[in-house]
Amino acid sequence: MVKQKTKGNQAGQYDKIIKENLEVTLPVIIRDVLGLTIVQSEELPDDIQHTKERKPDALKKVTDATGQTYVLQVEFQVEDEKEMVYRMAEYNVMLMRRYQLPVKQYVIFLKDVTPNMPTFINTENFKFSYNLARIVEANYSLFLKSDNPEVKMLGILANFGKEDSYDAVKSIVDQIQSFTKGDFAESRYFKQLRIFVQLRSSVEQQFEKAMETITKFFKEEKDFLYRKGEVKGREEGREEGEYRKSLAIAAEMKKDGFSVEQINKFTKLSVEEIERL
Secondary structure (H helix, E strand, C coil): CCCCCCCCHHHHHHHHHHHHHHHHHHHHHHHHHCCCCEEEEEECCCCCCCCCCCCCCEEEEEEECCCCEEEEEEEEECCCCCCHHHHHHHHHHHHHHHHCCCEEEEEEECCCCCCCCCCEEECCCCEEECEEEEHHHCEHHHHHCCCCHHHHHHHHHCECCCCCHHHHHHHHHHHHHHCCCCHHHHHHHHHHHHHHHCCCHHHHHHHHHHHHCCCCCCCHHHCHHHHCCCCCCCCCCCCHHHHHHHHHHHHHHHHCCCCHHHHHHHHCCCHHHHHHC
């Protein structure tokens, strides 16, 4: 549900990452962000109404440690959307009608600001509420405990506590690199991490500084052109291997809807080079 018409492609980028990594990240989010102890889980179909424009991000029939069985719905939200309470109420009624079970609903807000969207409806004939959780309230170290890079990157959105922000960001970057196998996967995870950083502008500088200390998106010593030494590139002082990788990353970012200015900021390629892609 990380969709907002006014945000267009940018919101779609967050939605795409969440959906791609959900199978790996959801169990950790349920345990460490929502504080639920689930002992049994069953996937439910998300086509609860064919005419609805949106489908639930995560929908499961679960049994918790107390033996209670219910439908669990988890949504991820970027925008402070006042209509969210009505949408969640619609889901609630449809889910109860279809499965004849209690329904617990959680919206996880991904930005590091306090949302003002209503979480309840209280009228004479209708009372409803859902749970709103902020990922920034969870400690980032909880995500770093996982062996999965998809989970580790969520740490960039979490609470650094008393940790120096650069040290925390550097730990996240280093661990993603250490637990990633293959240059393609490494490139994918760091591209996703760059997108998440946009949700937390206060750490953008620390992130760029941390990225400069690692071997970026591939190990240079394995690159043929790097072993040959410095080559003539389009930018003075840039290794050909790094330049080619920056072009590939820029192409992916352009495909995902990033603006030329955003791509220029993240890859350091010139506007002319990006426009030629």
